[in-house]
Amino acid sequence: MIEIDVPGTGEKLSLEHLVLDFNGTLAVDGRIKPGVADLLRELAARVQIHILTAGTFGGVETQVEGIPCVLKVLSGQGQTAQKAEYxxxxxAGRTACIGNGRNDREMLRQARLGxxxxxxxxxxxxxxxxxxxxxxxxAVALRLLLHPLRLTATLRV
Ligand SMILES: [Mg+2]
Structure with missing residues (x-):
């Protein structure tokens, strides 16, 4: 679990899951970005990692090999809703999400930390x-979760 205090609000975020979009977030042109796998392995000791993808570029399974995660390949229409439903x-109250695309907007909105x-x-x-x-x-986003005091500084009111 990752716990983040938010001064000025009395809030404490307790995060047990991290849900990540793949393309544009963890990967560029279908290939996982350098250094990302190591950061995810480090985070996997604290939260359950989930990777959601439409598999636009294929070969996602190979790209995430060695990363302790749940891989969910989405198909069909309504991927915004599929991600939010996941x-x-x-x-949502114990989940952090990271994404970039328009179909990430609803999961980012409802997650405790987007x-x-x-x-x-x-x-x-x-x-x-x-x-x-x-x-x-x-890499900066993942390090925020590894160093929650950075997030405390960003989110304080
Ligand atoms: Mg994306």
Whole structure:
């Protein structure tokens, strides 16, 4: 579990799950970004990691090999809703989400902590406004979770 105090609000975030979009978030052009696997392995000791993907570029299973995670390949229409429903089933109140695309907006909105990342694909404006925090880069976002005091500083009122 990752616990984050939010001074000025009396809130304490207790996060047990981390749900991540794959393409544009963990990967660029279908390939996982350098350093990301190591950061996820470190985080996996504290939270259950879930990776959601439409598999746009294929080969996701190979890319996430060695990362302790639940991989969920989405199919068909309504992927915005599918992602949001996945987070709701885990319990949005104990879940953090990281994503970039427009179909991440609802999971980012409902998650206890939503982080939007920009990177090479850019981020959809709807997802930026749905998130609690915006990072330029996934490695920075994952390190926020490894060093929760950084988030305390960002979220305090
Ligand atoms: Mg994406």
């Amino acid at each position: 987070v709701a089933a885990l319990g 982080i939007a990342v920009i990177q090479e694909e850019g981020a959809a404006i709807d997802s930026l406004t749905a998130a609690d925090v915006v990072c330029l880069d996934i």
